[in-house]
Amino acid sequence: MILKLEDIHGYYGKSHILQGISLQVAQGEVVTLLGRNGAGKTTTLKSIVGVVAPTQGKVLFQGDNVAGLPPHKIAARGVCLVPEHRGIFKLLTVEENLTMAARKESAWGLEDVYKIFPRLKERRKNGGGQLSGGEQQMLAIARALMTHPKVLMLDEPVEGLAPVIVDEIVAQIKLIKATGMSIILVEQNLEVCTQLADRHYIVEQGRIAYSGSNQEFLADDGVKDRYLGVNLAA
Numbered sequence: 001m002i003l004k005l006e007d008i009h010g011y012y013g014k015s016h017i018l019q020g021i022s023l024q025v026a027q028g029e030v031v032t033l034l035g036r037n038g039a040g041k042t043t044t045l046k047s048i049v050g051v052v053a054p055t056q057g058k059v060l061f062q063g064d065n066v067a068g069l070p071p072h073k074i075a076a077r078g079v080c081l082v083p084e085h086r087g088i089f090k091l092l093t094v095e096e097n098l099t100m101a102a103r104k105e106s107a108w109g110l111e112d113v114y115k116i117f118p119r120l121k122e123r124r125k126n127g128g129g130q131l132s133g134g135e136q137q138m139l140a141i142a143r144a145l146m147t148h149p150k151v152l153m154l155d156e157p158v159e160g161l162a163p164v165i166v167d168e169i170v171a172q173i174k175l176i177k178a179t180g181m182s183i184i185l186v187e188q189n190l191e192v193c194t195q196l197a198d199r200h201y202i203v204e205q206g207r208i209a210y211s212g213s214n215q216e217f218l219a220d221d222g223v224k225d226r227y228l229g230v231n232l233a234a
């Protein structure tokens with residue numbers, strides 16, 4: 001297992017948000033965190049990168065407990081979160097955004113990311129602020145790759161995007177997966193999740209309420225009703 005969470009607890013002030021999250025990600029695996037709004041999915045990702053320091057439990061990355069380390073130390077080990085609001089530099093060009101993020105030891109160079117994101121190559125001289133929402137999302141993922149992650153975490157990467165752009169980003173995430181990247185995906189779009197993932201976890205009130213393989217999940221309509229409040233038959 002490249003990443004393993006054991007009984008993680010986390011608070012915002014006095015609110016006990018994460019109430020014992022345990023999950024694991026194997027090398028090269030894509031797992032999702034599903035669940036209703038406010039269930040604790042984003043907070044789980046933040047607890048992995050150290051932005052919300054766990055008060056209890058372990059975050060084992062390649063066997064080392066990184067819980068309690070400052071975020072920059074965890075990032076330097078190769079755990080990378082692409083946050084929901086993208087955080088790209090609007091006044092820098094696409095290429096400047098990418099080269100800024102590059103690390104010397106990275107296996108990912110500009111041409112490697114341009115191969116996955118040809119639109120970014122076309123727009124490399126444009127400012128980050130001139131990109132469409134979908135292109136900004138692509139740039140955020142591409143920038144994360146330039147940091148040489150070993151685990152990539154994507155928080156709602158297709159939220160608010162048009163279906164054709166969603167398809168494009170799904171295809172790009174598949175290409176990234178094909179390189180052997182381990183990925184945790186938080187996403188409300190179930191179709192996207194089931195196209196990409198090997199396994200799913202459902203988070204409910206700060207706990208893991210369900211886990212199963214993609215096949216198990218697809219075959220179990222009850223689970224979607226119970227935990228997600230969706231009716232796939234509709």
Ligand SMILES: Nc1ncnc2c1ncn2[C@@H]1O[C@H](COP(=O)(O)OP(=O)(O)OP(=O)(O)O)[C@@H](O)[C@H]1O
Nearest residue numbers: 012013015017035036037038039040041042043044
């Ligand atoms: N910065 C914060 N300060 C205080 N409470 C917060 C903060 N961020 C989130 N929360 C609360 O923590 C709980 C879990 O939020 P979290 O963002 O992890 O949920 P989520 O499952 O990712 O759902 P969403 O899809 O709505 O982001 C919610 O009740 C939320 O209101």
